[in-house]
Amino acid sequence: MKLKIQRYIKEKEFNTLIEYDVEKKVTTLLEALEYIKQTKDSSLAFESGCRSGVCGSCSVQVDGKATLACSHKLQEDAVVVEPLKNMPLIRDLVVDMTQAYQTTKKAQAWLHLLDKETKITDEDEHINRVQSDCILCGSCYSACPVFAVNKNFLGPFALTRSWKYVADKREAQPAVDVLQTDGIWDCTLCNECTMVCPQEISSKADIEKLRSKSAMMGYSDPNFAANFGGFELSF
Amino acid sequence: MQYDILIIGAGASALSSALFAKQEGLSVALVTKEFPTRAQTSMAQGGINAALGKDDTIELHIEDTLKSSHALADEKMVQHLCQSAPEAIKWLDSIGVCFSRTPDGEIAQRKLGGAKHPRACYAQDYTGLKILHTLYDQVNKENIDIFNQRFLLDIITKEQKVIGATFLNMRNSQVETFSAKSVIVATGGYAKIYGKHSTNSKSSTGDGLVAAYKAGAILSNLEFVQFHPTALKNSSILISESARGAGGYLVDNNGERFCDELRPRDEVSRAIYEQMKKSDVFLDLRHLDKEFIEESLPQEQKLAKLYEDIDLTQELIPIKPAAHYSMGGIEVDANSQTNIEGLFSVGECANHNVHGANRLGGNSLLELIVFGKDVAKGAASYAKAQEFQTLDTKESQQKIDAIFQYEGGINLYDMKDLVADLFYKNVGILRKESELQEALDALKNIQNNLSKIALQDKTKEFNQELVELLEFHNMVELAQLIVLSALKRKESRGAHYRADYLEENKEFSKPTRIYRGEFL
Numbered sequence A: 001m002k003l004k005i006q007r008y009i010k011e012k013e014f015n016t017l018i019e020y021d022v023e024k025k026v027t028t029l030l031e032a033l034e035y036i037k038q039t040k041d042s043s044l045a046f047e048s049g050c051r052s053g054v055c056g057s058c059s060v061q062v063d064g065k066a067t068l069a070c071s072h073k074l075q076e077d078a079v080v081v082e083p084l085k086n087m088p089l090i091r092d093l094v095v096d097m098t099q100a101y102q103t104t105k106k107a108q109a110w111l112h113l114l115d116k117e118t119k120i121t122d123e124d125e126h127i128n129r130v131q132s133d134c135i136l137c138g139s140c141y142s143a144c145p146v147f148a149v150n151k152n153f154l155g156p157f158a159l160t161r162s163w164k165y166v167a168d169k170r171e172a173q174p175a176v177d178v179l180q181t182d183g184i185w186d187c188t189l190c191n192e193c194t195m196v197c198p199q200e201i202s203s204k205a206d207i208e209k210l211r212s213k214s215a216m217m218g219y220s221d222p223n224f225a226a227n228f229g230g231f232e233l234s235f
Numbered sequence B: 001m002q003y004d005i006l007i008i009g010a011g012a013s014a015l016s017s018a019l020f021a022k023q024e025g026l027s028v029a030l031v032t033k034e035f036p037t038r039a040q041t042s043m044a045q046g047g048i049n050a051a052l053g054k055d056d057t058i059e060l061h062i063e064d065t066l067k068s069s070h071a072l073a074d075e076k077m078v079q080h081l082c083q084s085a086p087e088a089i090k091w092l093d094s095i096g097v098c099f100s101r102t103p104d105g106e107i108a109q110r111k112l113g114g115a116k117h118p119r120a121c122y123a124q125d126y127t128g129l130k131i132l133h134t135l136y137d138q139v140n141k142e143n144i145d146i147f148n149q150r151f152l153l154d155i156i157t158k159e160q161k162v163i164g165a166t167f168l169n170m171r172n173s174q175v176e177t178f179s180a181k182s183v184i185v186a187t188g189g190y191a192k193i194y195g196k197h198s199t200n201s202k203s204s205t206g207d208g209l210v211a212a213y214k215a216g217a218i219l220s221n222l223e224f225v226q227f228h229p230t231a232l233k234n235s236s237i238l239i240s241e242s243a244r245g246a247g248g249y250l251v252d253n254n255g256e257r258f259c260d261e262l263r264p265r266d267e268v269s270r271a272i273y274e275q276m277k278k279s280d281v282f283l284d285l286r287h288l289d290k291e292f293i294e295e296s297l298p299q300e301q302k303l304a305k306l307y308e309d310i311d312l313t314q315e316l317i318p319i320k321p322a323a324h325y326s327m328g329g330i331e332v333d334a335n336s337q338t339n340i341e342g343l344f345s346v347g348e349c350a351n352h353n354v355h356g357a358n359r360l361g362g363n364s365l366l367e368l369i370v371f372g373k374d375v376a377k378g379a380a381s382y383a384k385a386q387e388f389q390t391l392d393t394k395e396s397q398q399k400i401d402a403i404f405q406y407e408g409g410i411n412l413y414d415m416k417d418l419v420a421d422l423f424y425k426n427v428g429i430l431r432k433e434s435e436l437q438e439a440l441d442a443l444k445n446i447q448n449n450l451s452k453i454a455l456q457d458k459t460k461e462f463n464q465e466l467v468e469l470l471e472f473h474n475m476v477e478l479a480q481l482i483v484l485s486a487l488k489r490k491e492s493r494g495a496h497y498r499a500d501y502l503e504e505n506k507e508f509s510k511p512t513r514i515y516r517g518e519f520l
C-alpha cells in the first residue's frame, strides 16, 4: 500500500508531498503512520493518543476530508494525507489548535449558574447527549469555510458546546449574548462541519437551534439589520 | 514563569485540583505535554463509583474496596474515599456532566466487577470523556492558565523543599522553568511500559513518577499493575467491564465458559491467561439485548468493527488481558503530600493507598475528584506560607544537549517494542524469580546502552522523536524499579501473582516503598 504524506519542517525549508510504501498489513491510517515513523522516517510528526477515537488528537485531512487517523480504515492505494486546514501548521501533520481551543472560552461554553431545583430526566439527558460526545478533534474547523476566512468566527465545535449548555436544564443563565457577533449569524449553514464529524454531531443543526433560542430571547440577525437597517438612519 | 501552584498534567485529577486550588485565591497553572482534553481520562468508559443506590451503602463500598485491595489499602483513606464519593458525584452533576439517567431522573448506575451493587455512575460509555470536558469548560470559566506541549523534565528542590520544575517546550526544544510554591504531579500512570499490550494512552509513560523519584520522592507498590481481562486481541483496545457486568460470557474455542466472569479483575485475567495457553479466548455478547448494546456500549461496537472487523451483536470478540492501571505511584500522605515538602501528587501517578493490590473498577475516576479536592487544599495551605525561589535551566538543558549528541544505530521503536514484550511476558500476569531477574538484566543492559539510541532527527521544531526518547528513558528507569519491587514481594497478592510463591504472606501485608535506590 502507498501513502502520500504532506511533510513540512520549517527550519529545514522542507515542504513536499512524499510517497511512502507501507509493506506491513495495517488496519488504520494511524497504524500506517506509526509504521512509517518507526521503520522509515522517525522525523515524521503526527499526533495520537488513545487510538480509539476519544482523545481527539489524530485528526488529519485524508484525500481532502478531515478524519481521525485512528478510525480511518485504509483500503486503497495513494491516499493523500495532509494536516488540518485553517489552523497554523507546526510541523508535518501537527497543527496548532490553541486558537481553535480559545473559541470555546470566547463562547463561554460552560455552565454559568446551576438551577438547583431542576431535576434531569432520562429524556432531558438525551437532549444534549450527542453534543456532549464532542472530542474537540478540530475536524469541523478544518472543514468550515467561514472559519477559513474569519479567524474571529466562534466556529462549529464552540457553538455546539454552547448549545450543550444552553440546552441543559440545569443552566439557569443560558449565555447566548456572546454568540451574536462572529457567531451563530455568521454561519452559512453549509453543513460541511456535519459531514466530517466523527461523533455524528451536527454543529449546523446546533447553530440553528441557537438562532431560534436567540430569536426567542429577542436577538436578531445583525447582518440582516446591517443590510436593511440603513434607512433607520434617515429617520 | 511563576505561579503559586504548578500542576503538571491536565487529566481529570489535574483539572479538578486546579478548580479547587483556584477557589483558594491563588495563582494556578496547568502544564501538559498534550492539549488538555487529550488526556487518558477521556478513555474511561465504565463509570465512577459512589454508593447512591437504595440498597447500596458506603459501608459496602468500603468493604468491596478493601476486599479487592487484599489487605494492602489504608482503611482510613478508603473510608474517606468512599464517604466523599456521593459528594463528588453531586459536584460533577452540578457543573454539568451529562450522566446517564434512570427513567425517574436519578443518576443511572451499573455494576462493575468486584462490586456488590450497581455503583458506577456513567455517561453511556463516555464517562471519562464527559467528565474531562466538563472540567475543562470550568477551567476556562475560571480563566486558569494552561500551557500545552510542555514536557516535564525535572522537579527542582532546594533544601528539601520543592521550588518548581523545568519543562521542554516541544515547539522549539528549549528548556523553560516554572517557579512555584507548591507543585502537584498529576501526570497519569505507567502501564504504557507494556506498549502494545496495554490499554493505555500513548502518554502514560510514568514521566511524573520518575521526575519525582529523582527529586527524592518515595515511590510505592510499583509491582502492582492491573491487567484488564478484556482487551481486543490485536489492538489491546479495552472492552469495558460493563459488558461482563451486563451478562457477557467468556468462552473458549468451543464456546464453553471457563470462569466466573464477575470475579475481580486479577482473577479473571489469570483465568484467561491460563486458558490462552490452550485456546483462543472470546467475549460473547451475542445473547445480550441489542438495544442495550447500542445504548450502553456504542464505542465498543464501533471499535470491534474497526479493529477486528466483527459485529459484536452477531460474532464472538477475540480478547486478551492487557496492562491497564498502575496501582503503585508516588507515595503521599492524607494531605496528598509526598515526603518532599511542597511536592504533592494526585491521580493515577500517586499512591493514596486506596487500591492496594488491586483496584476496584470505577474507583479511579472517583479518586481523581476526591483527592483532587484534597490535594488542592493541601497545596494551597502550604503555598500560602512560602516565598518564590529562582531556578535555572542549566542542568536540564545540559541533559537535552547531551541527548542531541548521542550517536549510534539502535532504533528507539524496536527497543520500545522489546521492553513491551519483555514486560508482558516476564513482568505480567504470572511472575517468577528467574523471569523477573532476566527482565532486570535486560533492562540494565538497555540502561547502559541508552546513549546508543540516538536521535535520527536533530531538528528543534516539534521534535517528537526527542520526546519519545525522553519517555523511553523514563520507562526504562521506572521499569527497573517495578521489577525490583516485584522481586522483593515474594508472595502472591491481588494483581501481583508469583508462580513461585502462590500464597499471600502476612509478612508482606505492607506497601513496597522505594527511595533513592533503597527499599524502606
Ligand SMILES: Cc1cc2nc3c(=O)[nH]c(=O)nc-3n(C[C@H](O)[C@H](O)[C@H](O)COP(=O)(O)OP(=O)(O)OC[C@H]3O[C@@H](n4cnc5c(N)ncnc54)[C@H](O)[C@@H]3O)c2cc1C
Pocket (backbone or CB within 6 Å): B008, B009, B010, B011, B012, B013, B014, B031, B032, B033, B034, B036, B038, B039, B040, B041, B042, B043, B044, B045, B046, B047, B048, B049, B127, B128, B150, B151, B152, B153, B186, B187, B188, B189, B199, B200, B201, B203, B204, B207, B208, B238, B324, B325, B346, B347, B348, B349, B361, B362, B363, B364, B365, B366, B368
Ligand atoms: C481504556 C481505559 C478505560 C478506563 N475506564 C475507567 C473507568 O471506567 N472507571 C475508572 O474509574 N477508571 C477508568 N480508567 C482509569 C482512569 O481513566 C485513569 O486512571 C485516570 O483517567 C487517570 O487520570 P489522571 O488525571 O491521573 O491522568 P491522565 O488522564 O492520564 O492525564 C495525565 C496528564 O498528564 C500529562 N503528562 C504526562 N506526562 C507528562 C509530562 N512528562 N509532562 C507534562 N505533562 C505530562 C498528560 O499530558 C495528561 O494531561 C480507565 C483507563 C483506561 C486506559
Ligand code: SF4
Pocket (backbone or CB within 6 Å): A133, A134, A135, A136, A137, A138, A139, A140, A141, A156, A157, A160, A196, A197, A198, A199, A200, A201, A203
Ligand atoms: S464537533 Fe465533531 S468534528 Fe467538531 S471537534 Fe467535536 S467531534 Fe470533532
Ligand code: SF4
Pocket (backbone or CB within 6 Å): A143, A144, A145, A146, A147, A155, A156, A186, A187, A188, A189, A190, A191, A192, A193, A194, A203, A204, A207
Ligand atoms: S454549517 Fe456553519 S459552522 Fe458548519 S461548516 Fe458551514 S459555516 Fe461552518
